[in-house]
Amino acid sequence: MADTLFYSPAIGQNSLLPEKESQHCVKVLRMREGDKLTVTDGKGFFYECILVQAHPKQCMVSIQNSIAKRKGWDYDLRVAFAPAKQTDRNEWFVEKAVEVGIDTVIPILCHYSERKEIKTERLEKIAVSAMKQSQQAFLPEIEKLKGFKDIISRPFNGKKCIAHCHDLPKVPLAQHYKKGENLLILIGPEGDFSQEEVEEAIAAGFEPVTLSESRLRTETACLVAVQTIHVINSL
Amino acid sequence: MADTLFYSPAIGQNSLLPEKESQHCVKVLRMREGDKLTVTDGKGFFYECILVQAHPKQCMVSIQNSIAKRKGWDYDLRVAFAPAKQTDRNEWFVEKAVEVGIDTVIPILCHYSERKEIKTERLEKIAVSAMKQSQQAFLPEIEKLKGFKDIISRPFNGKKCIAHCHDLPKVPLAQHYKKGENLLILIGPEGDFSQEEVEEAIAAGFEPVTLSESRLRTETACLVAVQTIHVINSL
Structure with a gap:
C-alpha cells in the first residue's frame, strides 16, 4: 500500500476524489497523472x-483493485463521554481512539x-486524519451530542457500563468485561456523573x-477503557 | 484528602512549601492560615x-499526619521513547503515563x-501537575535524553522489549509479557528504529x-504499552 492513504467515502461509486483530498494529492504531495495511490472508503x-x-x-x-480490510477487532466498542471543557482534550481522545480502534464515539x-x-464536524475531521495516518479502512462514527437519558434508554446488544468516582460499589472494568463482548461505556465530565x-x-x-486506582481525566478514562477492552481481547 | 494536592519533595524534612506551590496556595486558591491542605513528597x-x-x-x-500511599502497581515499568517532532505530543504522553501509572520515562x-x-524540565513540570491532578503520591522519574546504545547496554532486572514496524518476526506485547514482570520497552521515532x-x-x-494491528504514532504506542501492562496485571 502506498504510504499516504486518501479518503473518499464514495470511491466505490465515484472515481472523483473530494476537494480536500484532491488538493492534498496535487498541491501538497505533487502527485502526477499515472502515479499510484490508495484510497479508502472508511467502510472497510x-x-x-x-x-x-x-x-x-x-x-x-482509475480503480485497479479493491482490497477488503478486516477491522482489527470483532466486537462493537462504543464510548459515550461528556466532552471536557478544553477542546483539545476531546480532539486528542478522538485521535487516539481511532488509532487504537473504536466503533462509535458519542458525546x-x-x-x-x-x-x-x-x-462534531471538527471531531470527524480528526477521525479521518487519524484513520489515514494509522492506515486503517474503518472510519468510526462520531455521533452528535446526545442527552444522558437518551443514551441510557437506548437499546444496546452487549455489556453496558458506567465509570464513575462516587464511593459506591463497583468492579474493575478489566474484571467485569469478557472477551468478545460488545461494550458501551459511559464516561462522565470533570465533575463526574451526578449520583442520580x-x-x-x-x-x-x-x-x-472503575478504570484505574488513580483519578483519571475524562479523556484519559475514555482511552483507558478502549485499550483495556482491546488488551483483554488480545489475550 | 483535600481536593487540591500540593507537591513539596522535601516536606518530610522542611515545612516550607516551594515558591510555585506557595503562590498557588495563597494567590490562586486563596487559602488562609488555619486551612487544611495535603502535600505529597512524590516518594510515596x-x-x-x-x-x-x-x-x-x-x-x-504544620504536619498533622503522614500517610504511606502504596503505588498502584508492584512492578517497575519504564518506557524509553524517541520524542516526537511536535513537543505537545511528548508532553501529552508524559501527562497520560503519569495518570495511568509509570515509573520511569527515558527520552x-x-x-x-x-x-x-x-x-526535560518541562516534562517534569507536566509530570508533577499530572501526579497532583490524579491524586497520586509517586512522581515518576524523567531521565535526560540518552543515546540508543546507552539504553540497550544498561542492565535491567526484568523483561526488555523493542516495539518496531519492520517486517521481521515479533510477538504481541500482551502475549509476551507475564503478570508481575518488570518491563523496559523501547518505542521508536516517527520514522521507526533503523533495522540495525x-x-x-x-x-x-x-x-x-507489536502493540497493535494498526500503525500507531510514537506517543500513542508509548501509552498503549503502559496501559497493556496495567491491564494484564489487573486480571
Whole structure:
C-alpha cells in the first residue's frame, strides 16, 4: 500500500476524489497523472488506484483493485463521554481512539457537564486524519451530542457500563468485561456523573465500573477503557 | 484528602512549601492560615497539614499526619521513547503515563529521530501537575535524553522489549509479557528504529514486539504499552 492513504467515502461509486483530498494529492504531495495511490472508503475497503486527472480540486482516479480490510477487532466498542471543557482534550481522545480502534464515539450532555456543545464536524475531521495516518479502512462514527437519558434508554446488544468516582460499589472494568463482548461505556465530565445519573444508569442496566486506582481525566478514562477492552481481547 | 494536592519533595524534612506551590496556595486558591491542605513528597507519602503562614512565596505548614500511599502497581515499568517532532505530543504522553501509572520515562536519541533534544524540565513540570491532578503520591522519574546504545547496554532486572514496524518476526506485547514482570520497552521515532537498531537491541536481549494491528504514532504506542501492562496485571 502506498504510504499516504486518501479518503473518499464514495470511491466505490465515484472515481472523483473530494476537494480536500484532491488538493492534498496535487498541491501538497505533487502527485502526477499515472502515479499510484490508495484510497479508502472508511467502510472497510482499500482501493488501489491510478491518478488519471491531477486536478487540484477534483482528482479523477482509475480503480485497479479493491482490497477488503478486516477491522482489527470483532466486537462493537462504543464510548459515550461528556466532552471536557478544553477542546483539545476531546480532539486528542478522538485521535487516539481511532488509532487504537473504536466503533462509535458519542458525546453526551450530563448534569455536571462544563461543555454544553461540541463541533462534531471538527471531531470527524480528526477521525479521518487519524484513520489515514494509522492506515486503517474503518472510519468510526462520531455521533452528535446526545442527552444522558437518551443514551441510557437506548437499546444496546452487549455489556453496558458506567465509570464513575462516587464511593459506591463497583468492579474493575478489566474484571467485569469478557472477551468478545460488545461494550458501551459511559464516561462522565470533570465533575463526574451526578449520583442520580449513576443510579438511573444502573436502573437501565449499566454496571458501575472503575478504570484505574488513580483519578483519571475524562479523556484519559475514555482511552483507558478502549485499550483495556482491546488488551483483554488480545489475550 | 483535600481536593487540591500540593507537591513539596522535601516536606518530610522542611515545612516550607516551594515558591510555585506557595503562590498557588495563597494567590490562586486563596487559602488562609488555619486551612487544611495535603502535600505529597512524590516518594510515596501524603502529609496532612495545617497552613500556619500564608506567605505567597513561602508558605509554612504544620504536619498533622503522614500517610504511606502504596503505588498502584508492584512492578517497575519504564518506557524509553524517541520524542516526537511536535513537543505537545511528548508532553501529552508524559501527562497520560503519569495518570495511568509509570515509573520511569527515558527520552532516547535514535538514528531516525527528528527531534534531537528535549526540555526535560518541562516534562517534569507536566509530570508533577499530572501526579497532583490524579491524586497520586509517586512522581515518576524523567531521565535526560540518552543515546540508543546507552539504553540497550544498561542492565535491567526484568523483561526488555523493542516495539518496531519492520517486517521481521515479533510477538504481541500482551502475549509476551507475564503478570508481575518488570518491563523496559523501547518505542521508536516517527520514522521507526533503523533495522540495525532493532538487530542491536535483539542482540542485547530485547524481544521484538507489536502493540497493535494498526500503525500507531510514537506517543500513542508509548501509552498503549503502559496501559497493556496495567491491564494484564489487573486480571
